[in-house]
Amino acid sequence: MASAQGAVDAANLRWSVGVAQQPEFHGVLNKDGAGMKGGQILYPGGAGLAGLFVAVLTHAAINSSVQTAEMKRLQDKADAVLVPYAQALQSLSTDDLMMRTQEEVSQRGWLPANASLELRPVFLMTQDRRAVLMDVAAQFNDGSGAPTSTLGMRVVSDPRAVTQEADDWAEADGYGLRRVCVALLTRAVQHLIGHLGNANRAGDANAPAAAERTVRFVEGGAQRMERATVLEQRCGRALLRTLSNTLMSVPLAATTSADAGCETTPAAAPAPAATASAPAPGA
Structure with a gap:
């Protein structure tokens, strides 16, 4: 209940x-x-x-x-x-x-x-x-x-x-x-x-800003790239803040190791060459 x-x-x-x-x-x-x-x-x-x-x-x-x-x-x-x-x-x-x-x-x-x-x-x-x-x-x-x-x-x-x-x-x-x-x-x-x-809560004004980087992720069978700040990365997915200050939750194109507590899922089929994307919204 x-x-x-x-x-x-x-x-x-x-x-x-x-x-x-x-x-x-x-x-x-x-x-x-x-x-x-x-x-x-x-x-x-x-x-x-x-x-x-x-x-x-x-x-x-x-x-x-x-x-x-x-x-x-x-x-x-x-x-x-x-x-x-x-x-x-x-x-x-x-x-x-x-x-x-x-x-x-x-x-x-x-x-x-x-x-x-x-x-x-x-x-x-x-x-x-x-x-x-x-x-x-x-x-x-x-x-x-x-x-x-x-x-x-x-x-x-x-x-x-x-x-x-x-x-x-x-x-x-x-x-x-x-x-x-x-x-x-x-x-x-x-x-x-x-x-x-x-x-909405006050943060640490002295905390260093997270670095932006290019993130490769998959969109169906296609591979995409997004320039963004990684806010969270776990279980083969990432939560991103894009350059336009929108969020994206995406499946990563490649992961190096499994996180504890994650469900095991079949590996995605190999994706074609990455396509650069403009900052887009919405791990």
Whole structure:
């Protein structure tokens, strides 16, 4: 049974206003075909504050020569990767995803009793169907009377092996995709609360700033690079703070040793040569 603290945690974790009944899913856009720099991703976003968050999260940069109709054509082409998953996606609901995420958070007591966290996620499937990315805009209030903090984050799932004969993400009941989405949301909540909570507390002004470095990670079967500060590295994943002050939780391209307490997972298939990416959001 969840503790009283856990019940408070769940009540204070919620969607931002305007989140639809079904989660927003897109295919990862071909960046080269869209006339965009590596690492920049474009997908439809809301207006107003939510639209601003999407811009922060994705660092979407549309060249002036690229027209809206052309971008829609490219996004429609990218979204074709979702066709085999139409039934599974139809079975998903944001209410169910939030309830399951609340249960995970309640068990861990991550959210302080007076704090609240609002989320607005967008999910993206890689074109090789091996990973799901989640860009999420977060608003955090620690309950102290301080102004609400906002932050963008990207979480990249661990790559999976997939064959035409066995693809659990395509199951009509949505179990496979639901499990991935809840895992991404839970991981995001853990890191967002930790990062935003620490940011609201006074730190050591004399502490040396962490050095930035180039981090290699995998996005499905592709290898990417990000210039960032490593905030945490454990169990084959890293939590990064990008040059634009957004967070990324990513599976590392290579690890040297296993950490104690980590689950053993099959090694990812060798990735192609790394592609440099512009600072992007969201271990």
